[in-house]
Amino acid sequence: MDYSREALDEQATGDDPMHFFMKWFSEAESAQITEVNAMTLATVDADHRPHARIVLLKGADERGFSFFTNYDSAKGTHIAADPFVALLFFWKELERQVRIDGRIEKLPAAESDEYFYSRPVGSRLGAWASPQSREIPGREVLEQNYERYQKEFGENVPRPPHWGGYLVVPQRIEFWQGRSSRMHDRISFSRNEDGSWKRCRLAP
Ligand SMILES: Cc1cc2nc3c(=O)[nH]c(=O)nc-3n(C[C@H](O)[C@H](O)[C@H](O)COP(=O)(O)O)c2cc1C
Ligand code: PXP
Known part of the structure; x- marks a missing residue:
């Protein structure tokens, strides 16, 4: 080039x-x-x-x-x-x-x-669900965390x-x-x- x-x-x-x-x-x-x-x-x-x-x-x-x-x-x-x-x-x-x-x-x-x-609710939940950079045993941990915080916060997801x-x-x-x-x-x-x-x- x-x-x-x-x-x-x-x-x-x-x-x-x-x-x-x-x-x-x-x-x-x-x-x-x-x-x-x-x-x-x-x-x-x-x-x-x-x-x-x-x-x-x-x-x-x-x-x-x-x-x-x-x-x-x-x-x-x-x-x-x-x-x-x-x-x-x-x-x-x-x-x-x-x-x-x-x-x-x-x-x-x-x-x-x-x-x-200003972020979509899904990305805000993602910020709670992901212990970024930590080793996790499998993807299901993320999915479980996501559901847990979704139940806890609904549409009002605060900044972690x-x-x-x-x-x-x-x-x-x-x-x-x-x-x-x-x-x-x-x-x-x-x-x-x-x-x-x-x-x-x-x-x-
Ligand atoms: C296109 C692209 C955009 C990204 N933007 C961000 C970002 O703005 N913030 C962030 O935390 N991670 C972002 N990531 C993920 C990071 O590259 C990285 O995987 C993550 O932050 C963990 O990095 P660390 O373990 O060095 O802290 C992005 C990845 C890509 C490929
Ligand atoms: C983990 C993570 N955090 C933050 C961001 C920043 O982007 P946004 O605020 O648009 O989600 C990204 C973008 O890919 C990301 O992957």
Whole structure:
């Protein structure tokens, strides 16, 4: 595969990488890419070993990038031990990659509530039924848990205390545009101490 769609120059990315991310994200949405918000989340465990999995981006604003999960999951345990994480998007139809490194924190409970109560009742029950990342003897455990919570809550399924959002506050954001002969464009932003951004070009 030789990438040849387009170029990315420093000026085009502007001074604010969050702003530029939104632009690329909406272009990916317009390109009808399925699961455009699917991103790889990398964490490290207490022994400094890396782990990666996909989660869905549910918000991006001037603060950073947010997603929702089980705080007692493997990733939740890693984050509690080490708050440095990485995110990765690959939009192959646009020949684009976005790499994000940053520090992660929990979203305020009110924001977790707001998102949780926007989810279908079935997914809300799923959050109760699944002890995410734990070994279970069989699928029937999940089905039994689901029925149990369905009986207990009916249509009014509250947010479990172990389920909520995280915010990744970016320290570095890199935009990668594939180019011919592996001579790709890489524009990288690093956060300065005062919160402003320093932009540079990296060799591909
Ligand atoms: C397309 C896709 C989207 C996913 N989105 C989420 C998500 O937003 N939150 C989540 O907890 N798990 C999500 N998962 C499941 C995770 O990849 C993972 O299996 C789960 O969170 C357990 O990870 P852990 O054991 O490392 O904590 C998604 C999986 C896929 C394939
Ligand atoms: C276990 C799990 N939790 C949360 C999500 C986030 O997506 P949603 O809030 O749309 O269900 C997903 C998406 O696949 C998921 O698999």
